[in-house]
Amino acid sequence: MASPALRIIKNSGFLYIRIAVVTFLSLYSTRLILEALGTSDFGIYNIAGGMIAMLGFLNGAMASATQRYMSYSEGENNKEKKKVIFNISLIIHFFIALILLILFVIIGWVCFTFILNIPNDRIFAAQIVYCCLIVSTVFSVTSVPYDAVLNAHENMLYYSIVGIIDATLRLVVAVLLFRVSTDKLIVYGLLMALIPLITFSIMRIYCHRHYEECVVSLRKYFDWGKTKEMAAFAGWNFLSKAGNVIVIQGSSIVLNSFGGILINAAHGIANQLAGYLLVFSSNMQKALNPVIVKKEGEHDRHQMLAYSLAGNKFSFILFAFFAIPFCIEMPYVLQLWLKEPPEYAVLFCRLIVIRRLIGQLTSTFVTSIGATGNIKQDSIANAIIMTLALPVACLCYIQGAPIYAMYVVLIFMVCLMGIADLYFMHKQCGLSSITFFKEVLTPCVTISVFTFVTGIIYLYFMPIGILRLSCVMITCFLVCIVSTYALGMSHNEKRVINGIFSKLVSGICNRN
Template sequence: MKMGITMFVSLYTTRLVLNALGVDDFGIFGMVAGVIAMLAFLNASMAAATQRFMSYAEGEGNREKQRIIFNISVVLHLAIAVVVAILLYAAAPFLFGHFLNIPEGRIFAARCVYWAMIASTVFSMLGVPYEAMLNAHENMLYFAVIGVLESFLKLGAALLVVHVLADKLILYGVLMAGISILAMTAMLVYCHRNYAECVIAPLRYWKKGVFREMGSFACWNFTVSASSMLSEYGVGIVLNHFFGVALNAAQAVAQQINGQTMAFSGTMLKALNPVISKSEGAGNRRLMLRASLSGCKFAYLLMAVFAIPLILEAPGLLGLWLHSVPAWAVLFCRLQLARTLMEQLFLSLGSAIYAEGNIRLYTLVKTGSGILFLGATYGFYSLGWPPFMMYVAAILFVTVPGGLLALSICVRRLGLSLRDFSFQVLVPCLVPSGATLAAGVALARICPQLSPVPVLFRTCLLLGAFLLFLWFFSLNARERGTLVFLLKSVCGKIQFSK
């Protein structure tokens, strides 16, 4: 329910903001504030690493160790926040003076957005240990309530920007940073009131061995997270350098759609990752691998149920959603969704590697692939190749190598069976996807796009077709029985409430 509400509100908010700011200012915000989107990814990655230690300790049944882990995590993330703030501050003269391609009259507004985003970033990083605590306790209710409130606050900010006469870009940037800081503050207060482990006393709860283990793990994890963040954000800067802010607007639209289609799978993984870590902490490798394979399968399916109809019907749906669709936005959306779908197939294998703890090789290769992706994109653009090559480079140098590496490590070191991965993940995911894509091509010829009605009609048909294929080809008997039971439970609760 939370994701349904936030998805609708977020998409409507993007429509309002694009119309209020215009393509150029929307592109500037997407590029400058993109640092927050990338740092949100970095925060999520660091929270997953911290949550791994907390869930592992909970699997061991060690409450004292959880307090030690929490305090060490607070110290580590305070140090990381300070370093990141200094680096972002130092990078500002170079970005705005030499590299970013921003219209002369909008440089001051872009700088204001950048400073607001730095403040939001520091607060977000300080909140990572608390987010990890919520994940370790599998408190999905908090994430649901705060997510809905945050989405409505962002809608309020968009409505305010539409009607004020001040500089809309500056106002929107400051409001978005303020909402992020408010959400982090609410999380800090909630955790201190509800979890006994949230006691800030680093001198009392300090253990050199745990610090060394967490520090090593955090350094390797931060390396791969930072390289991924810099490559993903850096490619937006490279795109801006060669093509201007209008292409950043198309990229921002693609990222918004991609983020919303990932929302359901992301929420599912928030609940699943603690199970993977706790199972490994309790010495149950078999359950850990089974949970990881289920995560790969359902992360893909939960995204594909929205992504595949969107890929097929992108021109018509974007035209309905936005008054003016930025150039290249349709192709960017299709390629971004295709890339992310491929990543979902291997996503929980990375969680399994993190749960086991030996992440050195995994992080080294992932770091190198991120740097190679950024360099390849710059090279392609220098040769005069078209803007969509950044997505091709991402698939070739990040998505495919990262997925194959995770699969190889899980097979060689964790005992995963290739046969299990093929028949429990690849076949249940790719068969309904291929069938739906074929149905979409055939449907486009039978029912051409002449008005908004055929677009919505075809989209609903494709959604229904995917769900039908999913039921017969993706779910086993136990999963079908569980789904039927859940649906009956929901219907029973609705009738009881009436």
């Protein structure tokens, strides 16, 4: 376990450097964009982005299939099979881009004509932004096979470099908005459409130069049987992502219908903040996921389950490490970030962070079930659960429920999805529910309670401000770290951490 663990930690280190840079640039970019566009135009941009993401799950489903088969083949050490998968992926993603283009046009016409609540004088600008986002999405779709190659080779260093370039370009766009005299929303949409084209070109050139499976020969490396197998896997994954992504992004349209543009601004801020916090755990998972699939490819089910359980636990802890102090001090954090945050932003941020935190408890199970190649039943269950969220939320609003009812419904649905994933992990992978409760749920809940209780104490005897924020964050960080080592780690995990720490210390001493 030591060698893969060291590799995961090293790749996670590259990703965390990326996180530090990207998060700083993104937070500052969002502040500039909100200031340059204004609350109303910022809300319009989030509506258009939500509509695009609603259909982006089609690409996401195929991306998961590509990464699964590429990593599985890497575990099998089958070079020719990797070339076949790469070329099949190129063909499939070309057609996905074409399908999405057609669907975006149709859905856009319906939404702009009959559904969206946008002021008449901003409809044209919103339509231009929507078209720019379509172009951006098409380039993102075509980059998936290359992202899958980097993922299979666990090359998180180059992935991190591309991410930093992307975030830097977004900051440049935000700064340029203050120098524009024409419609800033239209200019913002046009410039944002160029960024995926640049990052796609960088990634494509690198992969073709460094990886032998990146050979474009559609006739030589085409396998109809493997194409049907990947398409079937993607089809069932499509159901799961359809229910999940449509609900999450469709919530923007529901909130817009019942609350208006200003509510969408608060919703957009909440999604961005939760996304920034989530990258600390999701990027660790990005380093872990190929290892899980490779272990299944090596037919080592025991190790696959061990990495999956450890992934859930540490994903939750990493997210809680930042989420708990931020939730405690959310009003002041948003004030520092945005100066004047939109109404409901504090409440929305807290609720969406809670939902994401619960989701981390079973976050690697999707990868583990997918590694077996049989995701049909789990995908159907998740699709049914999440599909109910929007109509239930609409019914709540019709009955006079408060505007945050959407978030409460989504929290409940995420809990149901976690139960479904746990059931299918038991059924298909042999995971015991008792093992999950013992190794994941119990330590995660215990660590969270200790961290939250010690952090919230400061609210009762210190005034709001930077000093209290610093005290809350430092205390929460220390309590989370200590309780994780004392209560959250198994003997084997402690042994690995102690070994890594000893190597670091000895390396420093030897240099001196």
